[in-house]
Amino acid sequence: MSINENGFSERKTILVTGATGNVGRHVVSQLLDMAVPVRAVVRNPGSVDLPDGVEIVRGDLAEPSMLGEALAGVEAVFLVWPGLPTSLAPAVLDELKRHARRVVYLSSMSIREGRAQQAEPITDFHATIEKLIEGSDLNWTFLRISGLATNTLGWAQQTRSGDVVRWPYAAAARTLIHEKDVAAVAVRALTSDRHNGAKYILTGPQVLTQAEQVQAIGEAIGRPLRYEEISPEVIRQQMLTQLPPAMVDGMLNAWAGFVREPEPISSIVEEITGTPAHTYKEWAIDHARDFS
Numbered sequence: 001m002s003i004n005e006n007g008f009s010e011r012k013t014i015l016v017t018g019a020t021g022n023v024g025r026h027v028v029s030q031l032l033d034m035a036v037p038v039r040a041v042v043r044n045p046g047s048v049d050l051p052d053g054v055e056i057v058r059g060d061l062a063e064p065s066m067l068g069e070a071l072a073g074v075e076a077v078f079l080v081w082p083g084l085p086t087s088l089a090p091a092v093l094d095e096l097k098r099h100a101r102r103v104v105y106l107s108s109m110s111i112r113e114g115r116a117q118q119a120e121p122i123t124d125f126h127a128t129i130e131k132l133i134e135g136s137d138l139n140w141t142f143l144r145i146s147g148l149a150t151n152t153l154g155w156a157q158q159t160r161s162g163d164v165v166r167w168p169y170a171a172a173a174r175t176l177i178h179e180k181d182v183a184a185v186a187v188r189a190l191t192s193d194r195h196n197g198a199k200y201i202l203t204g205p206q207v208l209t210q211a212e213q214v215q216a217i218g219e220a221i222g223r224p225l226r227y228e229e230i231s232p233e234v235i236r237q238q239m240l241t242q243l244p245p246a247m248v249d250g251m252l253n254a255w256a257g258f259v260r261e262p263e264p265i266s267s268i269v270e271e272i273t274g275t276p277a278h279t280y281k282e283w284a285i286d287h288a289r290d291f292s
């Protein structure tokens with residue numbers, strides 16, 4: 001097998017988990033653009049809508065012993081951990097290292113180094129997965145991202161049915177990142193040894209409050225939108241119908257924290273890709289159809 005100047009064995013395949021998700025679908029298409037063989041592991045192969053050229057294999061991270069077919073002949077794995085119990089991770093990593101030599105894990109910039117337990121449950125599971133990966137024999141890169149801009153698609157139902165977004169914490173200020181930019185760093189880390197051992201903080205290029213994000217969506221869809229700040233308790237009750245209390249309270253605490261202290265900006269997307277990270281306004285234009 002030939003090894004290129006980045007230490008990448010050219011004929012080997014990259015396995016993408018979360019390939020039907022916001023980030024994973026761009027990882028797939030960007031690897032295909034680079035003519036890298038890509039395999040997507042999905043739970044329901046019959047219903048996926050992925051580009052031609054990607055190999056699709058059934059698999060479930062919740063069934064680690066069944067991942068062998070997905071991992072056969074794989075060089076590197078793009079790994080997401082979509083809220084599954086972390087108790088499943090050791091078995092998943094055992095399977096990964098039987099086949100692959102590199103993993104790129106989609107993590108969170110909320111992790112604080114050296115803490116036995118992280119402040120919020122979501123951050124804590126990312127820290128647990130990172131620790132397990134560090135303890136494995138795999139080469140790894142961690143992509144510690146700010147919030148995905150796609151989180152704000154949660155407002156789409158309101159923007160489609162009216163001109164008002166009712167949500168708490170209008171002044172919560174974040175450096176939301178475009179999913180394409182996360183993918184652009186991921187494909188570089190997946191296809192090169194140069195990023196081994198890196199814990200990259202990835203963010204968007206500017207800080208915007210939630211009220212400013214709503215304004216940007218309005219500009220993208222050509223219709224002014226108004227942010228109406230409501231009590232966090234109202235949203236808490238809505239979120240509790242879908243998520244466990246510890247997770248809901250963790251998310252609300254995080255938003256309250258961004259009012260006091262905006263998320264920092266990192267320039268790592270541009271340093272690695274050579275192209276500035278997309279602004280939230282650009283993201284909103286890319287997603288205008290979702291909001292109108």
Ligand SMILES: NC(=O)c1ccc[n+]([C@@H]2O[C@H](COP(=O)([O-])OP(=O)(O)OC[C@H]3O[C@@H](n4cnc5c(N)ncnc54)[C@H](OP(=O)(O)O)[C@@H]3O)[C@@H](O)[C@H]2O)c1
Binds near residue numbers: 024108
């Ligand atoms: N949202 C944020 O701000 C944020 C911040 C930091 C980190 N992250 C991390 O980013 C990850 C990816 O986010 P995203 O928005 O791209 O994902 P997403 O759009 O929410 O999609 C989740 C993906 O995970 C797959 N999946 C779910 N359960 C699975 C299972 N048991 N086995 C295999 N695949 C499974 C889904 O595939 P199918 O349903 O098609 O099988 C889907 O492709 C999240 O899981 C999260 O850990 C997110």
